[in-house]
Amino acid sequence: MRTSLIETEQIEAHLLQLSDTGNALVFEAKMLLDPELTDNVLWQQKAYHIVKLYGRDQLKREIESVHQQLFKDEQHQSFRQKIMRLFTKK
Amino acid sequence: MTERTILVSTMEEREKLFIALYKGAFPAVARYVSKMGGTFDEAKDIFQDALVIYYEKAVAGEPDIRINAKAYLMGIAKHLWLKKFGVNSRHVSIDGIDTEEAEDVRVSDSRLLNFLQTAGKKCMELLRSFYYDQLPLNDIAETFGFSGVRSATVQKYKCLEKVRETVKEKALTYEDFLD
Numbered sequence: 001m002r003t004s005l006i007e008t009e010q011i012e013a014h015l016l017q018l019s020d021t022g023n024a025l026v027f028e029a030k031m032l033l034d035p036e037l038t039d040n041v042l043w044q045q046k047a048y049h050i051v052k053l054y055g056r057d058q059l060k061r062e063i064e065s066v067h068q069q070l071f072k073d074e075q076h077q078s079f080r081q082k083i084m085r086l087f088t089k090k
Numbered sequence: 091m092t093e094r095t096i097l098v099s100t101m102e103e104r105e106k107l108f109i110a111l112y113k114g115a116f117p118a119v120a121r122y123v124s125k126m127g128g129t130f131d132e133a134k135d136i137f138q139d140a141l142v143i144y145y146e147k148a149v150a151g152e153p154d155i156r157i158n159a160k161a162y163l164m165g166i167a168k169h170l171w172l173k174k175f176g177v178n179s180r181h182v183s184i185d186g187i188d189t190e191e192a193e194d195v196r197v198s199d200s201r202l203l204n205f206l207q208t209a210g211k212k213c214m215e216l217l218r219s220f221y222y223d224q225l226p227l228n229d230i231a232e233t234f235g236f237s238g239v240r241s242a243t244v245q246k247y248k249c250l251e252k253v254r255e256t257v258k259e260k261a262l263t264y265e266d267f268l269d
Contacts, residue, residue: 003250008251009255044250046254046257046261049199050199051218051222051253051255053195054207054214054218055205055222056146059104059222066109067112068111074227082118083120087133
């Protein structure tokens with residue numbers, strides 16, 4: 001892997017707490033000496049957050065598509081009626 | 091990511107899972123929401139949020155929740171309902187179930203997501219599989235057509251680096267980004 005990817009891997013180990021104590025200490029010392037590395041740690045943390053939001057967003061779309069199937073397709077008619085009855089009796 | 095039972099690894103499997111969960115648990119949730127005076131759309135929103143929470147806990151390898159998915163989903167749904175409409179909902183406890191709800195997405199995050207969905211879809215899908223769906227790298231390598239775990243790993247870090255650089259670049263243009 002090229003050097004920058006190795007650094008990305010080390011940042012991941014730091015953020016996801018995958019390193020052993022020795023390596024974690026060395027990494028923290030490197031951060032103290034290298035503000036650019038510290039910046040990259042921050043941006044990478046934000047990148048994980050964005051990936052999580054992306055994953056959640058895509059999952060919600062998949063769930064909505066299942067909902068549409070269940071409430072539109074002919075084959076799920078009895079399920080749909082069972083649910084709709086709950087909201088029409090009032 | 092080891093020692094975890096894989097829940098589902100493809101979109102088709104997830105679809106089957108959600109259909110099964112819908113059929114198994116939605117009637118009870120809908121009955122509850124209806125009893126509480128809620129509408130069909132409210133029941134739908136609450137159930138879908140509960141499914142997201144269930145999925146995230148399940149892929150994270152949380153023990154027990156898959157033993158009785160219906161009871162778990164019902165528990166989350168009640169909690170979400172009371173949180174939304176109930177009084178003193180902060181004190182609502184649901185039998186030790188920890189529900190970390192999906193937080194609202196900030197405007198800057200949603201702009202960034204839109205950008206990445208179009209500019210880096212393949213990378214985002216790869217990263218989603220690894221970090222969100224928590225699938226093993228050999229499954230990911232196969233799905234995405236990599237020659238093996240090694241090249242999937244390299245690609246994963248390349249994508250992560252790309253997203254990190256995009257986040258950094260866009261942060262300068264989105265005002266609320268670092269709040």
